[in-house]
Amino acid sequence: ETGVTQTPRHLVMGMTNKKSLKCEQHLGHNAMYWYKQSAKKPLELMFVYSLEERVENNSVPSRFSPECPNSSHLFLHLHTLQPEDSALYLCASSHLAEAGELFFGEGSRLTVL
């Protein structure tokens, strides 16, 4: 139990589907993140929510849409994705007031056909 739970762990979708990834943290943190992990590339920060407000989106394509309804939950809504979007999507959380690290979930492995 890492304190950050992601569902689903695996997802296969077609390019015309709409799906969502879910992340929940039980650590009392006030910042949550979505990262994309592709082979042999640095982790790519997609979105940051600080105190439930989005502070970073790093020019992510609009086919990825984040939602943070409260400090414990984070979603990534997916639609009309491309095969190159296939990757491991990692959620993380941290506490802004502490010199702390990111706590990661186990990731959602996405395959776009």
Next chain:
Amino acid sequence: AQSVTQLDSQVPVFEEAPVELRCNYSSSVSVYLFWYVQYPNQGLQLLLKYLSGSTLVKGINGFEAEFNKSQTSFHLRKPSVHISDTAEYFCAVSDLGAGNQFYFGTGTSLTVIP
């Protein structure tokens, strides 16, 4: 923005041998430094972190790292590796002056050979 360089993409090492995984970052301004480990089909777990104080930091599973400000390095070491240390290792830098931004290296795949 920071950049983090992990020069070795793959490191094979025999069991019980020592290992060093290298990490360099781009800026010497105040930063926090981290090493994470990722086992297959899992997320990243923190191994150790440097915030301030002693430049030698000890972490879990017998790992340690040394912060060298003049060389902007934060190399990870273990004196004797075990089969279970086979995993992907990521170095990360946090530039807390920029909204808790974290920057990651491309990772080093450590394979421990029996």
